[in-house]
Amino acid sequence: MKTIIIGLIAVLMLSVFSAMVLAEEATDNESQTVISPGLEETNQTVDQETTNEINDELNESVSIVDTTLARIDIWFTFNQEKKAEKELKLARLELIKAKIAALNNNTNAMEKALAAHDKIIAKIQERINAIDGKATKEGVQNSVSKLVGLERAIQVHEARIAKLNEILASANLTDEQIAKIQAKLDKAINNTAHLRDVEAAKIDKLSTRLMAIANMTEEEVNAKVQELKDAQNLSAIKALVSEIKSARAEKIQERLKERARESNKSEEESENETEVNLENETEQQQAEAEENETETE
Numbered sequence: 001m002k003t004i005i006i007g008l009i010a011v012l013m014l015s016v017f018s019a020m021v022l023a024e025e026a027t028d029n030e031s032q033t034v035i036s037p038g039l040e041e042t043n044q045t046v047d048q049e050t051t052n053e054i055n056d057e058l059n060e061s062v063s064i065v066d067t068t069l070a071r072i073d074i075w076f077t078f079n080q081e082k083k084a085e086k087e088l089k090l091a092r093l094e095l096i097k098a099k100i101a102a103l104n105n106n107t108n109a110m111e112k113a114l115a116a117h118d119k120i121i122a123k124i125q126e127r128i129n130a131i132d133g134k135a136t137k138e139g140v141q142n143s144v145s146k147l148v149g150l151e152r153a154i155q156v157h158e159a160r161i162a163k164l165n166e167i168l169a170s171a172n173l174t175d176e177q178i179a180k181i182q183a184k185l186d187k188a189i190n191n192t193a194h195l196r197d198v199e200a201a202k203i204d205k206l207s208t209r210l211m212a213i214a215n216m217t218e219e220e221v222n223a224k225v226q227e228l229k230d231a232q233n234l235s236a237i238k239a240l241v242s243e244i245k246s247a248r249a250e251k252i253q254e255r256l257k258e259r260a261r262e263s264n265k266s267e268e269e270s271e272n273e274t275e276v277n278l279e280n281e282t283e284q285q286q287a288e289a290e291e292n293e294t295e296t297e
Contacts, residue, residue, distance in 0.1 A: 046236050050152070054159045054237075054244055058167070062096045081146040084127035088153050091120040095164050102164075102171040107181055114184045121191045128198050133206075137214040144206050145228050147199050152232055154195050155241045161189055162248040169255040175263075 046054070070090045077083045094117040101109035128150065133143030165185055168178065207221045216224070229235065 046233060046240050050156065050233075050237060051240065053156045054241055056092070056156075056160050056163060058092075058096045058099050058160065058163055060096055062093045062100070067093050067097075080127045080130045081150060084124045084150055085153050087120050087124050087127070088157050091117050091124075091157060092160055094120065095160055099164055099167050102168055102173065102181070105172060105177075107173070107177050110181055111184055114181075114188050117188050118191055121188070121195065125195060125198050128195065128202055131202065135213065137210065140206050140210045140213060141224065141228065144203055144210075144225055145231075147203055147206070148229050148232050148234055151196060151199050152234060152237055154192065154199065155237055158189075158192055159241045159244050159248075161185070161192060162245045165189070166248045166251050166255075169252045169259075175259075 067090065070086070070093060074083055074086045074090065077086060094113045098110045098113035098117070101107070101113060128147065131143050131146055133139040133146075168181060168185060171178070173181070203225060207218075207225060210216060210221050210224070211218060
């Protein structure tokens with residue numbers, strides 16, 4: 001009986017696995033048929049959904065169940081590009097955990113969340129390096145299109161990190177705590193930005209491969225790559241992300257200046273209080289001395 005049950009479970013898992021693979025292959029085939037739209041069909045604006053993602057306030061709660069389900073979903077995904085996209089979403093959950101920890105003045109939990117974030121980013125770099133596609137003109141172009149899609153997702157994620165940085169500046173932490181966390185956050189910022197360098201290097205490699213496979217000139221390949229970027233509105237997305245990051249950086253500077261003013265004010269008040277106490281103490285000592293003199297007389 002146990003053998004039959006195990007056999008049924010194995011068949012079921014195989015069926016699910018096959019269905020997921022077929023679904024991903026179908027999606028890949030669909031993307032191959034639409035990767036070369038004419039430039040006149042592109043629209044260099046940012047859709048509302050992407051705009052909302054870029055303006056993400058990280059206003060959610062995250063539980064162990066949420067991150068566990070996200071990891072299981074990644075594990076059952078077999079396309080490298082889709083894995084990377086889902087891992088960026090998992091990295092977002094870690095940013096939310098870091099935010100919650102900061103607001104609760106829990107620097108240890110925040111450091112732990114940022115460390116988990118860095119591990120995810122390192123994994124995404126591996127995914128990018130693994131995207132090669134089929135050794136055909138269409139296959140290479142499809143891989144470039146996937147990489148462009150990943151750059152869109154990376155840009156969005158950088159805006160999220162900028163938001164966390166803004167929140168950290170406003171958190172009720174000491175200057176020492178902020179400095180400690182800021183070092184970790186700077187590492188997350190640099191690691192995520194490096195993903196774009198890895199992605200660009202991979203596109204250059206695929207461009208060279210496309211020249212050889214399709215017998216295209218460098219100018220023709222560059223034009224094709226730009227066409228694929230335009231098809232996904234990459235320029236508009238990069239511009240909006242840059243604008244949002246600049247606005248958040250300005251808020252950070254304003255908050256840091258405010259913290260400095262508050263700190264200076266507190267120091268001045270403390271000094272004034274010390275002076276008043278000294279004056280009161282001196283006056284009291286003089287009064288006591290005068291009283292002693294009177295008693296002596």
